[in-house]
Amino acid sequence: MNETSEIIIQTAEKIMEDLCTKQVVDDAERGTNPMKLWNTLAETGMLAIGISEEEGGSDGGFIDALNVIQVSGKYSAPIPLSETILANWILSDAGLPISAKPMTVISNVNGKIAFTEKADGWVISGEAFDVPFARNSNSIVVVGKSEKGKIAASVNCDKCLITKGQNMANEARDHVILENILVSKEKVSSLKRFDEEKTQYSSALIRTVQMTGALENILELTIAYSKERTQFGRTISRFQAVQQQIAILAGEVSAAKAIANLAMKAYEAGDGKDQIMMAKIRVGEAASVGVPIAHQVHGAIGFTEEHSLQHSTRRLWSWRDECGNESDWAKRLGNKMLKLESEALWPYITAISNH
Structure with missing residues (x-):
């Protein structure tokens, strides 16, 4: 990691520590937008x-942006940070202006959205479910296909019909209907590198990275609590059974961060689909093992509103199932591996791990 990358992470950590407190997260879950944090x-x-200065960005690489997203996951940031970063990557790829206002993304992987070119622009129609932070966004970047190939459009949210929904972490996951919305030509453009599939994989990687941040937080909280809570005259961190459980949790967090880092490097190198599938599977498994341990060590207090552990664990439960859960990605990865010839399996595995 170079000096610039370290500065980016340190800056993100400082911002989150100061402006993404437990009270800010609690207030956001009750409907208050944390504008100071966003601004x-x-x-x-x-x-x-991840976008060059010539295109209006801040330079840096995709990994730098993903590191910021990981920090946001650690602090349970209740804002569409990752969605806006992804939206800006797509807009930049399409040669459209990027934005500092809240945005979210719809990838037309299920073919429920149609793009029709007209003389005065493009008509977009269709619907999408569980769109992150749609109600909190200024615009939605819609990725799909048209007669001219892969395409992206920036659609104002006030033109969409948005029905509120939420996940277990009380994050907005909304139903969006685009009913024959006319979008001017300057807000629609062809894509170069991104398409529906790349957007889907990018979203899966982003959720995976957020989960590693949340896992890191529950490990830190669990270790700290075990050193504070006393039982039978000594801290529970002194009990072998507790030490063993924390060691298991630490192992799961380390494995999650290792596979996520592998996927991040492969993504920045230009692809990383296989690594992203594996990372989403493995990090989801880490959440399944790690969350119960964290709550067991904390006891009943970890479930209460007064303690911040539940911010991370509710997000882990939610993010685990978003952008494809372990079963979805395991089936896709398994089907790909079944198509390999027997002598190609080992080279395939070693090529992935050497990224």
Whole structure:
């Protein structure tokens, strides 16, 4: 990691520590937008990392942006940070202006959205479910196909019919209907590298990275609590059974971070589909093992509103199932591996791990 990357992570950590407190997260779950947090991230250029300065971005690489997203996951940031970063990557790829305002993304992988070119623009119609932070966004970047190939459009949210929904972490996951919305030509453009599939994989990687941040937080909280809570005259961190469970949790967090880092490097190298599938599977498994341990060590207090553990664990339960759960990606990965010739399996595995 170079010096610039370290500065980016340290800056993100400082912003989150100061402006993404437990009270801010609690208030956001009750409907208050944390605008000070958002504005600070925008002012420091965190929303445009991975985009060159010539295109209006902050330079840096995809890994730098994903590191910021990981920090946001650690602090349970209740804002569409990752969605806006992804939206800006897509807009930049399409040669459209990027934005510092909240955005979200719809990838037309299920073919429920149609793009029709007209003389005065494009008509977009269709619907999407569980769109992250749609109600909190200024615009939605819609990725799909047209007669001219892969395409992206920036659609104002006030033109969409948005029905509120939420996940277990009380994050907005909304039903969006685009009913014959006319979008001007300057807000629609062809894509070069991104398409529906790449957007889907990018979203899966982003959720995976957020989960590793949340896993890191529950490990830190669990270790700290075990050193504070006393039982039978000594801290529970002194009990072998507790030490063993924390060791298992630490192992799961380390494995999750290792596979996520592998996927991040492969993604920045230009592809990483296989690594992203494996990372989403493995990090989901880490959440399944790690969350019960964290709550067992904390006892009943970890479930209460007064303690911040539940912010991370509710997000882990939610993010585990978003952008494809372990079963979805395992089936896709398994089907790909079944198509390999027997002598190709080992070279395939070693090529993936050597990224």
